[in-house]
Amino acid sequence: MQPASIAAEIALDAVEKSFGNTPVIPPLSATLGAGEFTVVLGPSGCGKSTLLNMIAGLEPVSAGRIRIDGQEVQDWEPKDRGCAMVFQNYALYPHMTVAENIGYALKVAGIARAERQQRVEGAARVVQLGDLLDRRPGQLSGGQRQRVAIARAIVREPRVLLFDEPLSNLDAKLRHGMRMELSHLHRRIGATSVFVTHDQVEAMTLADKVLILNEGRIEQFGTPHEIYHFPASLFVAGFIGAPAMNLIEVEGDGTALRLPDGTALAGSAHRGRAVLGIRPEKLRIAEDGLPATIVYREDLGSHAVLVVRLGSGQEINVSTPLGGDTVAADQLSLHLPEAHVHLFDPASGQRLNVTQGQVR
Numbered sequence: 309m310q311p312a313s314i315a316a317e318i319a320l321d322a323v324e325k326s327f328g329n330t331p332v333i334p335p336l337s338a339t340l341g342a343g344e345f346t347v348v349l350g351p352s353g354c355g356k357s358t359l360l361n362m363i364a365g366l367e368p369v370s371a372g373r374i375r376i377d378g379q380e381v382q383d384w385e386p387k388d389r390g391c392a393m394v395f396q397n398y399a400l401y402p403h404m405t406v407a408e409n410i411g412y413a414l415k416v417a418g419i420a421r422a423e424r425q426q427r428v429e430g431a432a433r434v435v436q437l438g439d440l441l442d443r444r445p446g447q448l449s450g451g452q453r454q455r456v457a458i459a460r461a462i463v464r465e466p467r468v469l470l471f472d473e474p475l476s477n478l479d480a481k482l483r484h485g486m487r488m489e490l491s492h493l494h495r496r497i498g499a500t501s502v503f504v505t506h507d508q509v510e511a512m513t514l515a516d517k518v519l520i521l522n523e524g525r526i527e528q529f530g531t532p533h534e535i536y537h538f539p540a541s542l543f544v545a546g547f548i549g550a551p552a553m554n555l556i557e558v559e560g561d562g563t564a565l566r567l568p569d570g571t572a573l574a575g576s577a578h579r580g581r582a583v584l585g586i587r588p589e590k591l592r593i594a595e596d597g598l599p600a601t602i603v604y605r606e607d608l609g610s611h612a613v614l615v616v617r618l619g620s621g622q623e624i625n626v627s628t629p630l631g632g633d634t635v636a637a638d639q640l641s642l643h644l645p646e647a648h649v650h651l652f653d654p655a656s657g658q659r660l661n662v663t664q665g666q667v668r
């Protein structure tokens with residue numbers, strides 16, 4: 309198959325959506341780069357599918373403009389937009405072979421048999437289904453069926469590939485394999501891709517850029533590295549990472565960030581209330597740190613997650629490699645490296661520290 313699609317930039321310009329009187333997406337603007345793999349990530353009901361459907365043309369916008377490759381498309385029919393979509397429930401025609409399923413849209417479009425066959429074989433090769441073209445969907449595994457759905461989308465040589473949770477029906481092992489395949493596929497065909505999921509592992513592993521949605525608003529639009537290491541808001545900080553980032557209410561006195569009982573957690577020039585964030589794996593078990601009591605431990609084989617209680621009563625998560633002694637003890641002592649401390653405004657939830665938390 310030709311590196312099919314001429315990748316196109318997608319520009320969302322104050323795109324809005326309401327269902328009746330209920331606003332679902334307030335004006336939203338973002339530019340998804342040509343050939344980039346953008347993952348739209350957010351909790352259930354935040355508007356991910358709605359956003360994708362507006363790009364595809366399956367759902368009209370309430371206001372705003374969508375440009376694909378510079379052309380305003382928000383009033384165009386879905387079939388004219390050059391987008392192909394892969395859904396979670398990729399209904400294949402059970403009575404058709406894999407080849408017929410993949411080529412159906414081309415047949416409907418009146419493309420001649422010889423060209424159709426060539427394109428179907430090309431698309432099947434891309435998703436490594438070349439040997440299964442004569443099978444019927446009932447004779448395929450879940451992952452193979454998913455690949456048929458993807459081949460059916462790419463055979464049309466779209467400018468834009470849209471995925472709505474295409475992996476959520478697969479088991480964990482298959483999902484891992486499909487993530488790898490999707491990533492390779494993206495590099496081979498180079499179409500601009502938008503992939504909706506609520507699975508942060510998919511987002512972190514597949515994305516060039518992650519667009520994090522919360523109640524229809526963009527919380528952050530950045531690379532996986534940026535959203536993990538430099539979360540723009542409390543929402544992103546709490547949403548990305550497992551176990552989740554520890555978020556602790558503190559008061560800064562200009563020299564240190566302190567718990568209500570006065571305990572200093574980390575040095576800082578910040579004054580006033582703040583939420584301190586620190587990832588469980590960034591806490592250091594040190595000789596002379598904050599005393600803490602282990603109240604719960606989970607041994608995950610490769611590492612352990614400890615729930616520890618500080619002197620103030622505050623409980624936090626610590627993720628640590630399995631080192632016999634420290635993990636076996638009931639007490640330990642913790643250090644919060646300043647470079648890994650994130651600070652957020654408790655009222656707005658926005659990130660406060662622009663210099664700290666950057667060095668990784």
Ligand SMILES: Nc1ncnc2c1ncn2[C@@H]1O[C@H](COP(=O)(O)OP(=O)(O)OP(=O)(O)O)[C@@H](O)[C@H]1O
Nearest residue numbers: 327328332350351352353354355356357358359506
């Ligand atoms: N046709 C509709 N009419 C009214 N409300 C709708 C309609 N479609 C979606 N909504 C509402 O819009 C909001 C966003 O829905 P959407 O399907 O985009 O969420 P999502 O982020 O894809 O969620 P999920 O992860 O569960 O698929 C939800 O509150 C939903 O109830």
Ligand SMILES: [Mg+2]
Nearest residue numbers: 356357358472
């Ligand atoms: Mg959805």
